[in-house]
Amino acid sequence: MDLLFLFEWLDTSLLAQISKAYGGVFAVVQMFHLLAMAMLGGMVLIGDLRLLNVLLTNLPSEEVINNTQRWFNVALLVLVISGIFMSSAVAMKLYYNEMFWAKMTSLGFGIVFVYLIRRPLLKFNHDSIKPWVLKLLAVASIIVWFTVAASGRWIGFS
Amino acid sequence: MLNELLLNFARWLDSFSWSTQLHESYYMYAWIESTHVLTLMLFLGMLCVIDLRMLGLIFPGVPASTIARRLDTPMMIGFVVMVITGFILYFAIPVRTTQSIWFRIKVVLLIAAGVNALLFRNKMHASCDTWDLDPKPPKRIRTGAALSLALWSGIVITGRTIAYDWYDCHKELPYFMYWLAGCVDEMAAYQ
Numbered sequence: 467m468d469l470l471f472l473f474e475w476l477d478t479s480l481l482a483q484i485s486k487a488y489g490g491v492f493a494v495v496q497m498f499h500l501l502a503m504a505m506l507g508g509m510v511l512i513g514d515l516r517l518l519n520v521l522l523t524n525l526p527s528e529e530v531i532n533n534t535q536r537w538f539n540v541a542l543l544v545l546v547i548s549g550i551f552m553s554s555a556v557a558m559k560l561y562y563n564e565m566f567w568a569k570m571t572s573l574g575f576g577i578v579f580v581y582l583i584r585r586p587l588l589k590f591n592h593d594s595i596k597p598w599v600l601k602l603l604a605v606a607s608i609i610v611w612f613t614v615a616a617s618g619r620w621i622g623f624s
Numbered sequence: 625m626l627n628e629l630l631l632n633f634a635r636w637l638d639s640f641s642w643s644t645q646l647h648e649s650y651y652m653y654a655w656i657e658s659t660h661v662l663t664l665m666l667f668l669g670m671l672c673v674i675d676l677r678m679l680g681l682i683f684p685g686v687p688a689s690t691i692a693r694r695l696d697t698p699m700m701i702g703f704v705v706m707v708i709t710g711f712i713l714y715f716a717i718p719v720r721t722t723q724s725i726w727f728r729i730k731v732v733l734l735i736a737a738g739v740n741a742l743l744f745r746n747k748m749h750a751s752c753d754t755w756d757l758d759p760k761p762p763k764r765i766r767t768g769a770a771l772s773l774a775l776w777s778g779i780v781i782t783g784r785t786i787a788y789d790w791y792d793c794h795k796e797l798p799y800f801m802y803w804l805a806g807c808v809d810e811m812a813a814y815q
Contacts, residue, residue: 496784497784500664500784501780503664503665504668504672506665506669507664508666509670509673511666511670512669512670514639515698522690522695524694553646568645612662616662619661620654
């Protein structure tokens, strides 16, 4: 499905008028985007490194996952909202940018992975899950979210 | 005087062929900058969790000292990587960076964040036994944590705005802005 119409709409929207006209507002929103990225990355790393038995090993992994998941949700929400605002400033450029689509694909995959695979699986008692499954989940999660962040950064260079 | 010293130092760094090569290399510069930004997830991610615990917003059932102690090592690894890559980025573009208002504010905020972290750590170690298990630490600890988050937010935004040329020396700016940015030549031309 061609999403060009969506980007054309975004390019002429009120958001685009604000993001293009006020560099300061754009920079502040970008700050929230980066802070949310740091928070999301922190929550992913702490949760996954616990599943890999590297960090916070004296705490039950269920407790670590429950605590980090809440803030992961907050960070993801801020990332998406600030990301839409930032995209509005260069909507048409992004539409034709391959790295942008790489990021969107990995982000989509990351969201599906977290909410349809990782989270439902980790709701069970972790002792009842085979250790290699937990480790595989953790490694996959780190790779997916690193790819999202790295491809996002690379948009600026492409 | 200080501005001239800083500018001379930056020009000296700029005279190295490596500085120019690094700045002009497409992939190396991009990789270093990406590493600098992505390490935010390690350093600031850990810091966020420690500060959120001190604010009573995460891991309420876990002693605050446990969170701070356990996350300290990965946080410091992230910090060291950020400092090293930050120096390399500065080395690649020394003159413009030295005369960037945003870079100067960033350095001031970094110093403030460092002082706050030291005071915060001392305060925490001195009084931790009395509130370590409290889901919500005392007000002075929460204030330190909130200040830490605010300072690092400022560091992130000023770090990002270094890339913008709004107040670069080559632009026509009020004398005060030239002074703030340390635009030595432009200030001399003004007088």
